[in-house]
Amino acid sequence: MNTINGNIDNAIMSKVSGTEAKLKNISSGSQFEERLAEARGLTNKINPAVKNKNFKSPAEKKLWDTCVEVESLFVAKMFKEMRNSVEKTEWINGGFAEEIFEDMLYDEYALQLSKNSSIGMAKMIYEEMSRNI
Numbered sequence: 866m867n868t869i870n871g872n873i874d875n876a877i878m879s880k881v882s883g884t885e886a887k888l889k890n891i892s893s894g895s896q897f898e899e900r901l902a903e904a905r906g907l908t909n910k911i912n913p914a915v916k917n918k919n920f921k922s923p924a925e926k927k928l929w930d931t932c933v934e935v936e937s938l939f940v941a942k943m944f945k946e947m948r949n950s951v952e953k954t955e956w957i958n959g960g961f962a963e964e965i966f967e968d969m970l971y972d973e974y975a976l977q978l979s980k981n982s983s984i985g986m987a988k989m990i991y992e993e994m995s996r997n998i
Contacts, residue, residue: 924998929991933979936987941975 920926948971959966979987 922998925995928994928998929987932987932990932994933983934976935990936984937972937976937979939986940978940984941972944971944975 920929945968948967978984
């Protein structure tokens with residue numbers, strides 16, 4: 866019985882150490898984004914200006930910021946619908962003030978998500994809209 870447990874422990878530890886090694890290889894966020902784009906098959910479709918955030922003109926920068934805000938609105942709506950699906954009880958309820966705070970909090974969550982990690986919608990909108998600049 867001990868040999869079986871020992872073999873299982875060894876197998877788990879080797880799997881964990883292999884995963885840790887893979888995670889250490891991903892040292893920067895840009896490398897992660899490149900691998901994610903490769904996995905999605907979008908390697909050649911990413912605009913270098915968006916990838917590196919080096920815009921040629923102020924109009925491109927303004928367009929990018931607007932695209933991020935549009936994505937943020939979409940994510941905020943998604944958060945709101947997810948929050949509405951959770952049933953609240955009267956036992957712990959902050960009332961109207963809590964609802965206002967939650968709305969503002971989730972709007973900020975959505976904006977930060979769109980600015981920092983992006984779900985990809987802003988890039989797609991930017992690619993389409995930047996053709997007209």
